[in-house]
Amino acid sequence: MNKLKYKLYQFMQGRYGNDQLNTFLLAFAVVFNIVMALFVGSNWITATITWIPLIIFWFRFFSRKVYRRRIENNKFLGMWYKIRAPFRRTKRRFEDKSHKYYKCPKCKQVVRVPSGKGKIEITCPKCKTKFSKRT
Incomplete structure (x- = not known):
């Protein structure tokens, strides 16, 4: 062998x-x-x-x-x-249960934000557009 x-x-x-x-x-x-x-x-x-x-x-x-x-x-x-x-x-x-994912309304970049914070204002890291979402 x-x-x-x-x-x-x-x-x-x-x-x-x-x-x-x-x-x-x-x-x-x-x-x-x-x-x-x-x-x-x-x-x-x-x-x-x-x-x-x-x-x-x-x-x-x-x-x-x-x-x-x-x-x-x-x-x-x-x-x-x-x-x-x-x-x-x-x-x-x-x-991922601790974060929510949203798309920027302007450039469609996906942004990750912590969940359970209520209504927050999100700033897109790519185009600097600000938009509000409930987490």
């Missing part, structure tokens, strides 16, 4: 391995395959669409061009952050 482990270790040395983009590609292929099998059925189109991300996954996993794979992963993470950010902000707002 140790000999096999050592051979695998030697083989993977200098190769890229796994990252967030590879994890996404693998998860996408599995979920897409399951959804298509349940709702559409298996045909050559769904099989091809399922195999494409898997082939990319294995190519990236065994690649020796670590720098290029890292750049690809960073671009993916930048796009993924842009997709996830609005959902995380909304979740954070629902979890």
Whole structure:
């Protein structure tokens, strides 16, 4: 067993391995395959669409061009952050019970103010517009 482990270790040395983009590609292929099998059925189109991300996954996993794979992963993470950010902000707002969130009527900037203070005058930090709200 140790000999096999050592051979695998030697083989993977200098190769890229796994990252967030590879994890996404693998998860996408599995979920897409399951959804298509349940709702559409298996045909050559769904099989091809399922195999494409898997082939990319294995190519990236065994690649020796670590720098290029890292750049690809960073671009993916930048796009993924842009997709996830609005959902995380909304979740954070629902979890925050000690503050209220209001939009400035002029510039639409979201302003966070403490809740339970009664009627207060809010000054927008971006455009300096003053507006009143009940917290």
